[in-house]
Amino acid sequence: MASIASSLDPILAGYGHDPTALLQILRDAQEVFDWISPEVRAAIAGTLGVPTARIDSLTQFYAHLYDTPRGRYRILFSDNITDRMAGSVALMDHMLTRLKLERGKLSADGVVSVDFTSCTGMCDQGPALLVNNRPVTRLTPRRIDEICDLIRALTPLDEWPADFFMVQDHIRRADMLLGAAYRRGDATRAAVARGAQAMLDEMKRSNLRGRGGAGFTTAVKWETCRDAPGEERFIICNADEGEPGTFKDRVLLQSFSERVFEGMAIAALVTGARRGFLYLRGEYSYLRAPLEAKLAEMRRENLLGEKICGAEGFDFDIAIHLGAGAYVCGEETALIESLEGKPGKPRIRPPFPATHGYLGFPTVVNNVETLCKATEVALIGGASYAGQGTKQSTGTKILSVSGDCERPGLYEYPFGVSIAQVLEDCGAQNPGAVQVGGAAGNCLTPAEFGRRIAFEDQPTAGALMVFGSQRDMIEAARNFARFFAHESCGFCTPCRVGTSLVADMVDKIAAGRGALYETMDLQRLHDILRRSSHCGLGQTAMLALGDMMQKFRPAFERRLTSRDFEPGFDLDAALARARELAGRDDAAAHLGADI
Ligand SMILES: Cc1cc2nc3c(=O)[nH]c(=O)nc-3n(C[C@H](O)[C@H](O)[C@H](O)COP(=O)(O)O)c2cc1C
Ligand code: SF4
Numbered sequence: 001m002a003s004i005a006s007s008l009d010p011i012l013a014g015y016g017h018d019p020t021a022l023l024q025i026l027r028d029a030q031e032v033f034d035w036i037s038p039e040v041r042a043a044i045a046g047t048l049g050v051p052t053a054r055i056d057s058l059t060q061f062y063a064h065l066y067d068t069p070r071g072r073y074r075i076l077f078s079d080n081i082t083d084r085m086a087g088s089v090a091l092m093d094h095m096l097t098r099l100k101l102e103r104g105k106l107s108a109d110g111v112v113s114v115d116f117t118s119c120t121g122m123c124d125q126g127p128a129l130l131v132n133n134r135p136v137t138r139l140t141p142r143r144i145d146e147i148c149d150l151i152r153a154l155t156p157l158d159e160w161p162a163d164f165f166m167v168q169d170h171i172r173r174a175d176m177l178l179g180a181a182y183r184r185g186d187a188t189r190a191a192v193a194r195g196a197q198a199m200l201d202e203m204k205r206s207n208l209r210g211r212g213g214a215g216f217t218t219a220v221k222w223e224t225c226r227d228a229p230g231e232e233r234f235i236i237c238n239a240d241e242g243e244p245g246t247f248k249d250r251v252l253l254q255s256f257s258e259r260v261f262e263g264m265a266i267a268a269l270v271t272g273a274r275r276g277f278l279y280l281r282g283e284y285s286y287l288r289a290p291l292e293a294k295l296a297e298m299r300r301e302n303l304l305g306e307k308i309c310g311a312e313g314f315d316f317d318i319a320i321h322l323g324a325g326a327y328v329c330g331e332e333t334a335l336i337e338s339l340e341g342k343p344g345k346p347r348i349r350p351p352f353p354a355t356h357g358y359l360g361f362p363t364v365v366n367n368v369e370t371l372c373k374a375t376e377v378a379l380i381g382g383a384s385y386a387g388q389g390t391k392q393s394t395g396t397k398i399l400s401v402s403g404d405c406e407r408p409g410l411y412e413y414p415f416g417v418s419i420a421q422v423l424e425d426c427g428a429q430n431p432g433a434v435q436v437g438g439a440a441g442n443c444l445t446p447a448e449f450g451r452r453i454a455f456e457d458q459p460t461a462g463a464l465m466v467f468g469s470q471r472d473m474i475e476a477a478r479n480f481a482r483f484f485a486h487e488s489c490g491f492c493t494p495c496r497v498g499t500s501l502v503a504d505m506v507d508k509i510a511a512g513r514g515a516l517y518e519t520m521d522l523q524r525l526h527d528i529l530r531r532s533s534h535c536g537l538g539q540t541a542m543l544a545l546g547d548m549m550q551k552f553r554p555a556f557e558r559r560l561t562s563r564d565f566e567p568g569f570d571l572d573a574a575l576a577r578a579r580e581l582a583g584r585d586d587a588a589a590h591l592g593a594d595i
Contacts, residue, residue, distance in 0.1 A: 004043050007032050012047055019048050020359075022341035026058055026065055027282070027322055031132075034074075035066040061343035061489070063117065064133070064282050064325030073112040073151050078128045080119035080244045081479040082402045082465055088127035091139050092116070098148040112151050118327055118483055119244035120283045123402035123465070124170045124409045132157060133285045136164045165286070169251045170409025173425060175396045176388060177259070177372055178412045184258045185303050187375035191266045192309045194378070200226070200270045205382025207394045208374065212238055212330075212367030213437075213461040213536075215393075218374065221364055224354040226271040228362035233273035235264045235316075236339070236358065236365045240281045240323055240330035243438035244483060245463030248398040249368035251410055253280070253287050256372060257294045258303075261318060263371025265308060266378055267364050268316040276318040277358070279335050282325050291320055327487040331535050332365040334489070345491045346535035369398055369462070389415030393454040401426045403435075403466035413453065420449040422464060432469030433552075436460045439480040440540035443473075443547035473552045474510045474559060477545050481506040484541035495538030498529045502542060514560050519549060 011028045015021035025044060026036055033040050036059050045052040059067040066074075077083070077092045092103070095114055101107055104115045122128035125137040134157060136147070143164070150160055171178050191199045203219035210216045225233055237260060241249040252260060264276045280288065295318055298304045308314040321339055323329050329338045333347035336358050357363020366374075373395055377385050386394045393415035399422060402408045406427030413422070423431055434444045436453075437460040444451065444458070451458045467476060485503035490496045502525055508514045526542040533539045549556055 004033075004039055008040070008043055008047070012044070017048060019050050019054075020339075020341045022048070022050065022054070023058060023062070023324060023338060024321060024341075026055065027324055030065060034072060035069050037069075041067075057343050058324075058341075061345075062282075062324035062326050069106055069110060070113040071106050071111050072154070073157075074130075074132050075112065075114040075147075076117035076120075076130045077114070078118075078120035078122060078126060078130070079116040079479070079483075080123055080126070081476045082123040082245065083119075083126040083128060084475070084479060085403065085467075085471065086127045088139070091127055091141065091144050094141055095144050095148060098145065099151065111154070117283075117325065118242065118487060121241055121247045121250050121281070122167065123245055123247055123400065125168060126402075130283060133282060134165055135167055135283070135286060137167060167250070167254065167286070169255055170407075171251065171412075172401075172407050172409040173411040173413065175412040175414065176376060177256070177369075177396060178398065178410065180376075182256075182259065184298070185262070185301060185309070187259070187262045187378040188265050188303055189309050191269055191378040192311045192314065196270050196272075199266060199378065202377050202382035203270070203374065206377040206385040207382075207392075208370065208377060208385065209393065209455060210367055211369035211373065211397070211461065213243075213440075213459075215455045215459055218366065218370055221354050221366070222267055222270045224352075225273075225357075225362040225364045228355040230361045232275070232359075232361045233268075233271050234358040234361055234363040235267045235271070235273045235276035236332075236335065236353075236363060237264055237276065237278045237318075237368055237371055238330060238332065238335060238365055239278055239284070239368050240327075240335060241284070241368070242281060242327035242330045242487075243440060243461055243463055244480070245400060245402055245435065245438045245465045246461060247400045247402075248410055248462045250284060250287075252368050252372055252398075253284065253291065257291055258298065259372040259375045260368055261295065261298055262303065262378075263366070263374040264318060265304065265316050266374050267366065267371065269308075269311075269314055271362070271364060273364070274315050274317075276316060277339055278318055278320045279329070279339060280320055280322050281329075282323045285322050288320055288322065295320075326489070327483075328489045328535070328537050331537065334535070335365065336363065343489070345489050346537075348534075367461070390452075390454050390456065392456045397453055397460075398462055399453070399460070399464050400462050401464045401466070404429045404431065404468035404471070405466045415454045416452050418450055418452050419444060419458070419464075422453070423449060423466065426466070428466045430469050431466050432471060433467040433473060433476075433548075435465040435467070435476070435544060436463070438463040438465075439483050439544060440536070441544060443476075443544050443551060445551050473548050473555055474506070477548045478503075478506050478510050480544050484537065488537065488541075492532075492534040492538065494528050494532040495534065495541065498525050498533075498538065499541050501525060502529075502545065506545065509556060509559050512559050512561060516557075516560055519556060519560075522549065 059065045127139040128137045208218045306315045329344035334344035338344035353363045399411045481503040485499040488499045
């Protein structure tokens with residue numbers, strides 16, 4: 001116990017013994033002890049004065065916190081469909097065989113465990129895995145052999161070949177943001193020279209809309225936060241980037257981080273916020289040290305801290321917080337819960353974060369790319385900015401392109417570019433379908449490749465996964481269905497139960513055991529999820545699957561054993577347990593009811 005306490009003391013002191021930082025404390029403790037043992041849990045709970053149940057609620061919620069031993073080397077293979085298309089399943093099998101392991105089980109000597117995890121954001125250089133949260137990309141059988149040898153020799157991670165951990169940017173097409181020559185501080189100085197109100201006016205003129213998915217007007221969000229009552233205000237950069245197939249924020253954080261931080265500072269200038277957080281997904285924790293170094297440089301250059309750029313009253317600083325493997329934490333209210341040291345369960349909205357956010361104070365939550373775009377507005381003014389793209393979708397958009405194409409990576413275009421153009425530029429190989437917007441997005445067939453990337457046509461947070469016409473789209477459907485079942489936070493019944501049922505049914509169809517009745521049940525579940533889920537995760541969980549079932553109907557029907565409409569499975573009865581848990585048995589809690 002003494003050694004536990006002595007290892008924990010500096011961690012706890014580093015966070016000022018603040019229970020709000022519980023998630024960060026557990027992450028750091030796990031780095032030291034490999035898992036959160038009952039002794040570690042008791043020591044943290046005792047020192048912080050929180051119930052051990054609160055720690056349990058976090059270890060049970062976050063996939064990358066462990067309350068059972070997982071070994072000194074914790075290997076997690078990225079399980080996006082693009083990783084699978086590049087051979088990840090065979091590579092994992094190879095590793096399991098070499099290490100004489102069963103998936104998800106700790107090795108007999110307690111050294112290593114191997115499992116899958118949701119997309120790690122390396123789709124342009126997959127198949128990929130994480131070893132103790134550090135990404136290893138471009139996996140081949142040879143690299144797997146080398147990794148197994150290093151593990152067997154108990155080689156510390158810091159002594160593994162550096163090129164294993166190299167993550168490349170793969171910028172294939174640069175435009176206003178990725179292609180601009182930029183001198184650090186110029187955007188902040190330009191904003192300060194204008195003043196807070198004039199900067200907000202430029203933001204309004206720019207009609208900049210959020211790049212995180214929903215496309216909300218950024219100026220409106222900032223103004224609402226500025227005008228909301230409250231003694232403090234906060235700026236949060238949403239760097240959770242968990243949408244399968246998306247990795248553009250990773251590159252912005254790796255190579256354009258001053259633009260991200262300056263965008264946050266400009267938001268602070270406009271709203272009057274004095275503190276900001278970058279919520280970085282745990283899978284990107286390898287970026288933490290360079291990001292901290294960048295923050296330190298910017299403080300030295302008076303781009304952060306007090307009297308920024310000499311402006312009286314412009315005081316602002318940024319702290320980095322890490323997630324721990326929960327896609328739902330990208331949803332802005334779940335993210336705020338997580339920042340407050342709790343399980344990331346979405347809040348009921350309204351009120352929205354702009355008026356009631358972090359610790360109840362007015363809070364701006366913006367995507368990484370949105371904040372970078374705000375620096376452009378500061379530099380060139382709102383009118384010039386609005387001259388790019390389309391009327392409703394101004395400026396440029398960065399796409400993360402992966403899958404069956406010769407040049408996966410980042411492509412920046414003015415809004416309005418057609419899917420066909422992107423496919424030509426990336427060297428798409430005989431594309432039979434494109435998944436736009438990640439697992440929560442839409443699946444488009446060649447007849448729709450003339451559609452344009454824009455909020456008024458095909459909106460997207462940035463993912464574009466290419467499927468060659470030889471691909472089995474049922475495998476893609478299965479992968480997405482399992483993703484949502486795994487990532488559902490369990491807070492509301494339609495999503496918790498619905499996503500699991502969907503995953504089981506798609507498995508059944510894929511295995512050739514489905515009947516036409518299942519496809520009808522899936523359609524009913526689609527409606528339930530879309531209409532009754534509490535947050536965007538459940539509401540969008542069947543968008544892609546719905547598209548695929550409709551657009552690739554013959555492929556689905558070929559797999560059905562029976563074209564019988566008789567139920568082989570009673571869906572309403574399957575929901576009985578969920579009704580019991582939710583304490584509901586009213587008409588609306590039954591299938592077929594008009595909810
Ligand atoms: C399940 C779910 C996951 C999300 N993940 C992200 C994410 O990783 N990054 C992000 O910026 N927004 C994400 N969002 C959207 C955020 O809730 C929010 O709209 C966004 O951060 C606002 O920033 P913006 O206005 O700059 O787009 C997600 C939403 C949902 C429902
Ligand atoms: S829809 Fe799903 S992820 Fe969202 S709150 Fe409900 S259970 Fe959680």
